[in-house]
Amino acid sequence: MVDFGFYIICGAAVVLLATQAVSNPTAFVQITVFGLADGAMYALVALGYTMVYGIIELINFAHGDVFTLGGYISAAILGFFAINEGSFTAVNLIAIVLVFPVVMLIMGGINITIERVAYRPLRNAPRLAPLITAIGMSFVLEGIMFLWHGPATVHFPDILPHGPQFQTTIGGVFVTFKDGFVMVTAVVLVTLLAIFINRTKLGKAMRATAQDRDAAQLMGININRTIAATFFIGALLAGAGGMIWGLYFNNLFYNLGFRTGLVAFTSAVFGGIGNIPGAAIGGVLIGLIAAYSDSYIGSKWTEVVIFGILIGVLVLRPTGLLGMRVPEK
Amino acid sequence: MTGGIRARIFATASKRHKENQMVRGRGLVILTFAAVVTFACGGGGGGGTASKGTIKIGSDLPVCTTGGQSTANGIKFAVDQKNAAGGVNGYTISYQSFDDCRQAAYSADAGVENVQTMLGDTKFLGMIGPYNSAVAKAEIPVAAPQHFVMISPSNTGVCLTKESPPPQAPCTYHAADLRNGNANNYWRVVTTDDFQGPAMADYFYKTLNIHSVGILDDSTVFGVGISGSFEVEFKKLGGTTKHSEYQKATTSDWKSILLNFKNAGALGVYVGGTDDQNICIPRKQMKDLGWDVPFGGGDGIETTDCIDQASGNELGVSATSAGADATQVPGAKSTIDAFRKQFTGANDFGGYTMQAYDAANALMAAIGRAINDANGSTPTREQVRAEMAKTKGFVGVIGTYDFDANGDTSLKIVSIYSVQSVSDPAQSTGVCGKAQAKLCFVWKTQFDFAKA
Numbered sequence: 014m015v016d017f018g019f020y021i022i023c024g025a026a027v028v029l030l031a032t033q034a035v036s037n038p039t040a041f042v043q044i045t046v047f048g049l050a051d052g053a054m055y056a057l058v059a060l061g062y063t064m065v066y067g068i069i070e071l072i073n074f075a076h077g078d079v080f081t082l083g084g085y086i087s088a089a090i091l092g093f094f095a096i097n098e099g100s101f102t103a104v105n106l107i108a109i110v111l112v113f114p115v116v117m118l119i120m121g122g123i124n125i126t127i128e129r130v131a132y133r134p135l136r137n138a139p140r141l142a143p144l145i146t147a148i149g150m151s152f153v154l155e156g157i158m159f160l161w162h163g164p165a166t167v168h169f170p171d172i173l174p175h176g177p178q179f180q181t182t183i184g185g186v187f188v189t190f191k192d193g194f195v196m197v198t199a200v201v202l203v204t205l206l207a208i209f210i211n212r213t214k215l216g217k218a219m220r221a222t223a224q225d226r227d228a229a230q231l232m233g234i235n236i237n238r239t240i241a242a243t244f245f246i247g248a249l250l251a252g253a254g255g256m257i258w259g260l261y262f263n264n265l266f267y268n269l270g271f272r273t274g275l276v277a278f279t280s281a282v283f284g285g286i287g288n289i290p291g292a293a294i295g296g297v298l299i300g301l302i303a304a305y306s307d308s309y310i311g312s313k314w315t316e317v318v319i320f321g322i323l324i325g326v327l328v329l330r331p332t333g334l335l336g337m338r339v340p341e342k
Numbered sequence: 343m344t345g346g347i348r349a350r351i352f353a354t355a356s357k358r359h360k361e362n363q364m365v366r367g368r369g370l371v372i373l374t375f376a377a378v379v380t381f382a383c384g385g386g387g388g389g390g391t392a393s394k395g396t397i398k399i400g401s402d403l404p405v406c407t408t409g410g411q412s413t414a415n416g417i418k419f420a421v422d423q424k425n426a427a428g429g430v431n432g433y434t435i436s437y438q439s440f441d442d443c444r445q446a447a448y449s450a451d452a453g454v455e456n457v458q459t460m461l462g463d464t465k466f467l468g469m470i471g472p473y474n475s476a477v478a479k480a481e482i483p484v485a486a487p488q489h490f491v492m493i494s495p496s497n498t499g500v501c502l503t504k505e506s507p508p509p510q511a512p513c514t515y516h517a518a519d520l521r522n523g524n525a526n527n528y529w530r531v532v533t534t535d536d537f538q539g540p541a542m543a544d545y546f547y548k549t550l551n552i553h554s555v556g557i558l559d560d561s562t563v564f565g566v567g568i569s570g571s572f573e574v575e576f577k578k579l580g581g582t583t584k585h586s587e588y589q590k591a592t593t594s595d596w597k598s599i600l601l602n603f604k605n606a607g608a609l610g611v612y613v614g615g616t617d618d619q620n621i622c623i624p625r626k627q628m629k630d631l632g633w634d635v636p637f638g639g640g641d642g643i644e645t646t647d648c649i650d651q652a653s654g655n656e657l658g659v660s661a662t663s664a665g666a667d668a669t670q671v672p673g674a675k676s677t678i679d680a681f682r683k684q685f686t687g688a689n690d691f692g693g694y695t696m697q698a699y700d701a702a703n704a705l706m707a708a709i710g711r712a713i714n715d716a717n718g719s720t721p722t723r724e725q726v727r728a729e730m731a732k733t734k735g736f737v738g739v740i741g742t743y744d745f746d747a748n749g750d751t752s753l754k755i756v757s758i759y760s761v762q763s764v765s766d767p768a769q770s771t772g773v774c775g776k777a778q779a780k781l782c783f784v785w786k787t788q789f790d791f792a793k794a
Contacts, residue, residue: 037605040601040605043601044598044601047595047597047598047601048598050595051594051595098654164618165617165618165647165650166617166620166623166647166650166651168650168653168777171653171654175630175654177632180632187631187632189630191630262594262595262623263626263653263654264594264620264623264626264651264653266620269594271591272591272592272594273594276592303595303598304595304598305598307586307598307599307602308598308599308601308602311586312586312587312588312593312598312599313561313586313587313588315592315593316589316592
């Protein structure tokens, strides 16, 4: 009964988009490309929210800022390379390949520290307490970035292949190397994550901890280490996301994480919070919805549309698109 | 949750930014906060013979900045010239520069203190300044009851003299309230911000021959207002527009909006907003879209940060600035050359030096007429104010000035600057990029709305 309303709304949205797609297919596909690229980045951030929520039921508000800090740090490290913004060189390639893992590891380390300092001491406190410290950590990280580079927009080196020779027009649709890079990288990272969660021992421990912490502990799983690992992996993705964002947009600012975090969190709830494939799909869908709304409805309505859909999903299908992973008790 | 707090932080930052950019010493303002000291000291001039005495004029400027100091230089130059030529009706003019900086930036409180100091000395018969509109708003209510003449070389805030015309946001304070029933004591030699939008509309439609544009605003009071005034003028000229808006807090990717403009047949983009709202990032994304058309905005984008945000697509960004560029006024050349002989430093000449020179001469002319009114003796402040109000056809280096009852000049000149590659950024009158230090705003043309 409830789901019936949900399908009606989804169906109506699809029909409306289809009419636009028929009337101007080129523009429709073009907007879809933009939406997929944006959505891929939201998905990387959303995964961190959903993993942490799945395992300790905490909405980690600092996660968006971990993502931004990843961008800031990668810009700083890239500064040590003799990169060339004008054209793509071998140094650029080496820099990108080297900096990606370094930034991911640094951010993983930072996020473990955050967990150790701000969340672990409160693990058995009322749930509101770690939520407040999460907001506090968010402000701390933004403050650090503000002190580091000030309020103005920070330039991120434009070192991916770009320019006329790295873009192509397929049937009137304009696709750049950057669009492809963002999507492929995100798919690779999400696939690696899925393999890790489903195939490794630590992944199994994470799933067990998410399901029932006490029982997992009784089975000999080190809870503290498993939760720390969750934060570490979430931050690996956020760090990569921050660097990809920088490579794609070439602009960062200190409170970018607030906005991106909110959208990513929405994506996680949209897909079913705690559900890893749900977060990835939710991120891509939110990216697409935002792009369609910007073009077809009007940019002033985009936030209304995104959050209107979120309310609709929560009212009509409280578990999100793919279903929430709730502890079975 | 935290949204409320942050929204407020955004709003405050944006407001502060708007006030900051109402006035912009064009020259090398980027260096503004780096250079700290500098000190303009009064010391009247030599010259006069058989002086009847001394009349003081003051200035209130942020002389801790290169913009403020170069403006003060223009006043000193005018006063020195006048004294060398015998003073004003037998009186020697003594000029004293007051600094309204606090912690290396202008402060309205410091400005009010300076005005009170001048009011406490009966020899002060008028002042040049202030530099920033926010300071003028605080000073006018203090000076008006004392009939103390203020002439600003650089204030462009609309509400200091008149109501803000729709579609721009209504004034949050009113000119009449600032004067509180006293006769007008405030004049300015530059025009007001409400001409910025129409000037870029004229530039797009008439000069660049673009008849269809996409308009993007940043949803701030300033951005909505300036883009609205652009749109009204552009449609009046016969152009077609497509208008979108965004919020900094929620938009990072403008490509869908820009594609929409492109598909609607737009051949240019006008942005209403400021760089602190990321208004120049869409310029970069136009290149990602392979869409190469002109991009214009108000003085909120005539900044170093805007050039940096447009990274890779800086050329072709145009911005308006309320006021004339003295270096482009043919008649100003001899005065500027004479000035440069006396003031030889690289930053001594700025975007408002000649405006300050004109303002000082207009004030001294009014003092001269007031001396006649007082039968050759020292006039009262009210006599100087009354004579200043009667100023007609005053010939300055920028042009010939009349003033209306509000204190606004008849010279309604708005300049257009575009980003170009220059060989020597130090010689540029507009600001340059930080990452791309040789890409600077360069004067292109000007529109005189008095003639329109």
